[in-house]
Amino acid sequence: MSLPLSPQVFAILNGLIEDRAGLHYGPNDVEIGRDKISDRAEAAGFDSLLDYYYFLRYDPGGSAELDLLVDGLVVHETYFFREPDQLEVLVRRLLARRLSDDATVRIWCAACATGEEPLTLAMMLADLGLLRRVRIVASDISERALVRARSGEFTPRAVRSLPAGIEGRWILREGNRVRVEASLASAIEWRRMNLLDGAAIAQLGRFDVVLARNVLIYFGDDTVRRVVKSLSDALLPAGLLLVGASESLLRYGTSLSCEEHGGAFFYRKVA
Numbered sequence: 282m283s284l285p286l287s288p289q290v291f292a293i294l295n296g297l298i299e300d301r302a303g304l305h306y307g308p309n310d311v312e313i314g315r316d317k318i319s320d321r322a323e324a325a326g327f328d329s330l331l332d333y334y335y336f337l338r339y340d341p342g343g344s345a346e347l348d349l350l351v352d353g354l355v356v357h358e359t360y361f362f363r364e365p366d367q368l369e370v371l372v373r374r375l376l377a378r379r380l381s382d383d384a385t386v387r388i389w390c391a392a393c394a395t396g397e398e399p400l401t402l403a404m405m406l407a408d409l410g411l412l413r414r415v416r417i418v419a420s421d422i423s424e425r426a427l428v429r430a431r432s433g434e435f436t437p438r439a440v441r442s443l444p445a446g447i448e449g450r451w452i453l454r455e456g457n458r459v460r461v462e463a464s465l466a467s468a469i470e471w472r473r474m475n476l477l478d479g480a481a482i483a484q485l486g487r488f489d490v491v492l493a494r495n496v497l498i499y500f501g502d503d504t505v506r507r508v509v510k511s512l513s514d515a516l517l518p519a520g521l522l523l524v525g526a527s528e529s530l531l532r533y534g535t536s537l538s539c540e541e542h543g544g545a546f547f548y549r550k551v552a
């Protein structure tokens with residue numbers, strides 16, 4: 282059974298979680314968080330969530346524990362070839378044109394979860410013979426997700442939407458085990474990165490393309506503005522930011538300009 286969680290303790294725990302990772306829960310979300318927060322508190326040896334809050338807030342070990350709590354709360358839902366049209370247009374139209382004149386391109390997948398998104402990009406690029414000219418950095422706040430990404434092993438759910446020709450070439454299935462061709466995972470630089478850490482983002486250098494798909498939905502409006510500003514700063518002039526199909530930046534008044542290509546939307550840094 283979960284530990285009791287009053288609205289007041291939920292609110293102060295939420296404040297810590299939002300400050301650390303941007304995750305935003307409303308007062309009605311108490312049911313969503315209760316089990317996960319309670320499990321984590323009990324694993325850390327607490328039988329009161331108020332005591333757990335004080336530990337997170339004031340104990341020298343609280344920061345590391347808060348990382349573990351966040352890691353247990355984030356949603357890692359992803360799969361290969363998710364929202365593929367936008368990626369196809371990016372690779373076949375926008376990047377292929379750019380790469381035709383011997384250039385190299387840097388791409389950052391900024392909330393890659395267990396890695397299916399950057400690996401999908403790597404497959405698309407490799408199929409066109411372009412992967413060796415592209416540097417892909419893939420990051421997430423969740424160490425747990427990154428361990429899976431680096432392993433190159435996935436669940437059958439991750440391959441529920443594969444186009445023809447991918448299985449057998451890039452993805453190998455043996456019973457319930459799904460593996461990705463090893464050269465793809467090793468072509469990607471995997472790192473842990475919190476999108477709220479503007480200083481660490483600035484250290485990554487500049488990118489031609491940044492993907493932040495299906496992550497902004499978990500943030501409150503102020504956090505979205507702050508993260509989009511850091512991501513925009515990480516773009517080279519004329520660089521592109523991609524967000525998820527259900528996400529739009531227009532109501533945040535971003536300085537990026539919105540473009541449509543082949544039915545997919547892209548945000549471009551004004552050169």
Ligand SMILES: C[S@@+](CC[C@H](N)C(=O)[O-])C[C@H]1O[C@@H](n2cnc3c(N)ncnc32)[C@H](O)[C@@H]1O
Nearest residue numbers: 302355358359392394422423475476494495496
């Ligand atoms: C639903 S997944 C999206 C994965 C992939 N981009 C896709 O579209 O399939 C959201 C990811 O955002 C990550 N995330 C949440 N808050 C974050 C933060 N503050 N910094 C970096 N990553 C974060 C989560 O760990 C999770 O893996």
